[in-house]
Structure formats: C-alpha cells, structure tokens
Amino acid sequence: MCSLCGILGCDDHWTNAVERPGIYTRNHDSQSRRVETSRRLNAANTVLSYRRLKLDLWQGRSYVLSSPTGASSVFEALSHLWPEAETLAGRDFDPLDENLISWMEDQRS
Amino acid sequence: MTPVILLTGFLGSGKTTLLQRLLTDPSMQGAAVLINEFGDVGLDHHLLDRIDDNVVLLKSGCICCTVRGEVADALSNLDSLRTRGEISFDRVVIETTGLADPYPVLQTLTAHPVLRSHFTNGGVLTTVDAVNAGGQVEHRAEAARQIAAADRIVLTKTDLVAADDVARLKQRLSKINPGASIYTTLDSVESLVAGFGPGDHIVPAARATQPEDHVCDAHCDHAHHHVSHHHDDQLGIISFSLIIDAEIDWTMFGTWLTLLLNRYGDRIFRVKGILAIAGEDRPVAIHGVQHLVHAPTHMEHWPEGPRQSRLVFILEDLSPDLIKRSFAAFTGLAQVRTAA
Known part of the structure; x- marks a missing residue:
C-alpha cells in the first residue's frame, strides 16, 4: 500500500511519481494519468517487442507482462518491469547492445 | 519532510571529526544523528560531545549490506519518538562506516513505504583524506563510489600536505565527480552546510562539461547529442555529459534511463542533469545514484x-x-512517435 495516498499497489517509480510539491510528474488527475500510462505502455512495448514480449495494464493498477508462449508475470510497480522482462525472456534487455540499438534505430526510420 | 544528510568517507578520513564540527553550527542544533560502525565495539558515538537521545548507534556491521533494515528501524524509531513529543529534530545526519557504499541508504529512503513520506535525501557529504586519498581511490572501490555519490566533498588533513598536492587532488576529484563542490576543513561550517541538498550543483556540473568534440556551422541544424568526457586513467572511471538541444520525450527518456540503470546501475555511480521536456516551460532536474533515481524536481526557471x-x-x-548512440536511438524513436 502506498504510504502517501493509501492506494493498494500504488506505484511511486521516479517516472511515475506521486504528485507532491516540487516534484515533476504527470500524475495530476485521472485523465493525465491515463494518457501517460498509455504512452508508457507504448514506449515499453516498443522495446519489449524486440524479444516478443507485451505489457498490458490490468484493472488500472497492475501490469501484466506476457510472452508469445503464454507465460505471464503480474507486478504492481514499474521498477519491476525490466527484471521481470529479462526473467520472462530468459535474456537481457541491454540498451547498450549493438543489436538492440540498431533495432531501435530501424524502428525510428 | 525531514532531510537526511549522509556523511560518508573512507576509513580514517575524518567523518566523526567533521560531524563534531558540524554539530557546533546553530543550523545543525536540531539534528538527530545515526552512527554506524564496523566492528564489535562502537566508539564513534563516544567521540561526539553531544550524547543524548538524538544520537543512535547502529549495531556493528557494514551499512551497505547488513543494516539497511536497521537504518530503516532507527529512522522509524526517531520519527515515532518525535511524534510522541519525546524528542525533536529537524534533520538527520547518518554517519556511515568507512566501508559503506552510500547507495543502499539512499535507496532505503526512497523505497521504504513509510520512511519515504517522512524523510527525504538531504544530500551526500563525503570526506576525503588528503594524505591517503590517492591510494584509497585507486585500490578501494568503496572510496571511489563514496566520491562519485557526493554532493559536496570535504578534504581533510590538508594541513599535512603541500598546497600543490592539494590542488592536484582537487583536480582529480573534479574529474571523478565534476558535479561536487569541494571544500576543506579550513572552510567554515556555515559554508559547508549552507544550501546543502541533493543535486546541489546540477547546473554548474553540467556547465563544467561543455562540448569539445563537435563544431557546429551554419548548415548544422540537427538535434545535437554532444559528448565530452574526463577520464581518470588510473581508475577506469569516466565522467561525461550528454548535451541535447532538442526537447526530450519524457516517457521514452524514462524508459531508456530505467533500462540503462537496470542493466548497468552497478557501474553508473551517478547520473544527474537538467532536462528540457517536450511540452514543459520549466526544466526538470533528475539525479540518481547507481540503480536509484530520486523523484524528478520541477525547477522554477531555467x-x-x-x-x-x-x-x-x-x-x-x-x-x-555507446551511451550516446543508445540515447539517440531510443529518444529519436520517441520523437517520431510524438510527431505522428
């Protein structure tokens, strides 16, 4: 449970911080939260698709990561995303790997 | 939120002596102190003049691997005592062991479900022994991590070393951590603590590393990712800056940095900076230590x-x-998607 807002499964990752004075976040209201969550899923899925994984939101507060073989993992905080993805894929997600960089460059072009 | 100042530095570098001096300053009179020692019998708390309920000695053990829960318990206990009106304090100083990696304590402050709503990172103050620093930094990874994590560095024992050697040491420390301001124990306590906090010198640090490897001309209108870097030949430690003229997509940047720190957080001692986020008038400051990134700060103005x-x-x-290329690949993708 989040100690700030009292919501079960509250995610206070730095990219998704709970709104408080002086802190940059897009968690202003339900609409901005939904928009940013959608953007975050798109961004993560762009990278995850490199190893054929997919991230979805479950009931608005948990994340479900799934593989093409049907394996899945459920977690509540974004800080768990990449360790879970590496476990599910059985391989690293290395942003300095030449192949992943080239693949991301191809996605851009 | 109560700021927690982390006082760290290698064994024998003068942490306790500095703490004694700090506690004499009026601005530090409301400080509670946690002391961690490595060894069966703790001595440092006896060396402090002011022994009262606000000074807590943590049990023996290295703070970086065994007492993270104990730090949390001690902070929770202090907060409970304050809530009950039994003690009062307006900041906390944690003196780590000389062998401690600062990161786990900072992580405890950020990740602990209760502490994070009562305490905040008040900055890392690192003592460096001017006599022995050279060997310690070369041979002890802990010493290098403590310097890299510092918001302010205090050089101790400078009276035992020639002025030229002190100047050379300052230069070397600036290469390892260009963002930290460097003081000596000859500086006043007021100047050591004035305006102290995490990301103390984010902007000067970023300015100090201006692009050196790129010359723009009239035809050069692309988004720049300048890289400049300083290298400590004896350490393999590099400090460098990325400078980006284009506005950054916050979501993709967050994805990239989280991914980078997940894989390489143990080798990235520090990351900090000021960001121009697409759609935002004011800059956003971020700072992180190893795997940990603190909640980003929305600055008032550029x-x-x-x-x-x-x-x-x-x-x-x-x-x-490679980091520059990775950054460009990830955030470039985000720019295309935002435009679409």
Whole structure:
C-alpha cells in the first residue's frame, strides 16, 4: 500500500511519481494519468517487442507482462518491469547492445 | 519532510571529526544523528560531545549490506519518538562506516513505504583524506563510489600536505565527480552546510562539461547529442555529459534511463542533469545514484545560458559513445512517435 495516498499497489517509480510539491510528474488527475500510462505502455512495448514480449495494464493498477508462449508475470510497480522482462525472456534487455540499438534505430526510420 | 544528510568517507578520513564540527553550527542544533560502525565495539558515538537521545548507534556491521533494515528501524524509531513529543529534530545526519557504499541508504529512503513520506535525501557529504586519498581511490572501490555519490566533498588533513598536492587532488576529484563542490576543513561550517541538498550543483556540473568534440556551422541544424568526457586513467572511471538541444520525450527518456540503470546501475555511480521536456516551460532536474533515481524536481526557471538538456554521468568501464548512440536511438524513436 502506498504510504502517501493509501492506494493498494500504488506505484511511486521516479517516472511515475506521486504528485507532491516540487516534484515533476504527470500524475495530476485521472485523465493525465491515463494518457501517460498509455504512452508508457507504448514506449515499453516498443522495446519489449524486440524479444516478443507485451505489457498490458490490468484493472488500472497492475501490469501484466506476457510472452508469445503464454507465460505471464503480474507486478504492481514499474521498477519491476525490466527484471521481470529479462526473467520472462530468459535474456537481457541491454540498451547498450549493438543489436538492440540498431533495432531501435530501424524502428525510428 | 525531514532531510537526511549522509556523511560518508573512507576509513580514517575524518567523518566523526567533521560531524563534531558540524554539530557546533546553530543550523545543525536540531539534528538527530545515526552512527554506524564496523566492528564489535562502537566508539564513534563516544567521540561526539553531544550524547543524548538524538544520537543512535547502529549495531556493528557494514551499512551497505547488513543494516539497511536497521537504518530503516532507527529512522522509524526517531520519527515515532518525535511524534510522541519525546524528542525533536529537524534533520538527520547518518554517519556511515568507512566501508559503506552510500547507495543502499539512499535507496532505503526512497523505497521504504513509510520512511519515504517522512524523510527525504538531504544530500551526500563525503570526506576525503588528503594524505591517503590517492591510494584509497585507486585500490578501494568503496572510496571511489563514496566520491562519485557526493554532493559536496570535504578534504581533510590538508594541513599535512603541500598546497600543490592539494590542488592536484582537487583536480582529480573534479574529474571523478565534476558535479561536487569541494571544500576543506579550513572552510567554515556555515559554508559547508549552507544550501546543502541533493543535486546541489546540477547546473554548474553540467556547465563544467561543455562540448569539445563537435563544431557546429551554419548548415548544422540537427538535434545535437554532444559528448565530452574526463577520464581518470588510473581508475577506469569516466565522467561525461550528454548535451541535447532538442526537447526530450519524457516517457521514452524514462524508459531508456530505467533500462540503462537496470542493466548497468552497478557501474553508473551517478547520473544527474537538467532536462528540457517536450511540452514543459520549466526544466526538470533528475539525479540518481547507481540503480536509484530520486523523484524528478520541477525547477522554477531555467538558469542563465542556452535552454538545452544536459546529463552528467559518472561511470566505470562503459563507453560514452555507446551511451550516446543508445540515447539517440531510443529518444529519436520517441520523437517520431510524438510527431505522428
């Protein structure tokens, strides 16, 4: 449970911080939260698709990561995303790997 | 939120002596102190003049691997005592063991479900022994991590070393951590603590590393990712900055940095910077230590100078050029998607 807002499964990752004075976040209201969550899923899925994984939101507060073989993992905080993805894929997600960089460059072009 | 100042530094570098001096300053009179020692019998708390309920000695053990829960318990206990009105304090100083990596304590403050709503990172103050620093930094990874994590560095025992050697040491420390301001024990306590906090010198740090490897001309209108870096030949530690003229997509940047720190957080001692986020008038400051990134700060206004993003990294055995290319690949993708 989040100690700030009292919501079960509250995610206070730095990219998704709970709104408080002086802190940059897009968690202003339900609409901005939904928009940013959608953007975050798109961004993560762009990278995850490199190893054929997919991230979805479950009931608005948990994340479900799934593989093409049907394996899945459920977690509540974004800080768990990449360790879970590496476990599910059985391989690293290395942003300095030449192949992943080239693949991301191809996605851009 | 109560700020927690982390006082760290290698064994024998003068942490307790500095703490004694700090506690004499009026601004520090409301400080509670946690002391961690490595050894069966703790002595440091006896060396402090002011022994009262606000000084807590943590049990023996290295703070970086065994007492993270104990730090949390001690802070929770202090907060409970304050809530009951039994003690009062307006900040906490944690003196770590000389062998401690500062990161786990900072992580405890950020991640602990209760502490994070009562305490905040008040900055890392690192003592460096001017007599022995050279060997310690070369041979002890802990010493290098403590310097890299510092917001302010205090050089101790400078009276035992020639002025030229002190100047050379300052130069070397600036290469390892260009963002930290460097003081000596000859500086006043007031100056050591004035305005102290995490990301103390984010902007000057970013400015200190201006682009050196790129010359723009009239035809040069692309988004720049300048890289400049300083290298400590004896350490394999590099500090470098990325400077980005284009506005950054916050979501993709967050994805990239989280991914980078997940894989290389143990080699990225420090990352901090000021960002021009697409759609935001004011800059956003970020700072992180190893795997940990603190909640980003929304700054009130842009500092003087060009309105561009600047990210400073202090890392070991990673290629700045590869990080630059990775950054461009990930955030470039985000720009295309935003335009679409």
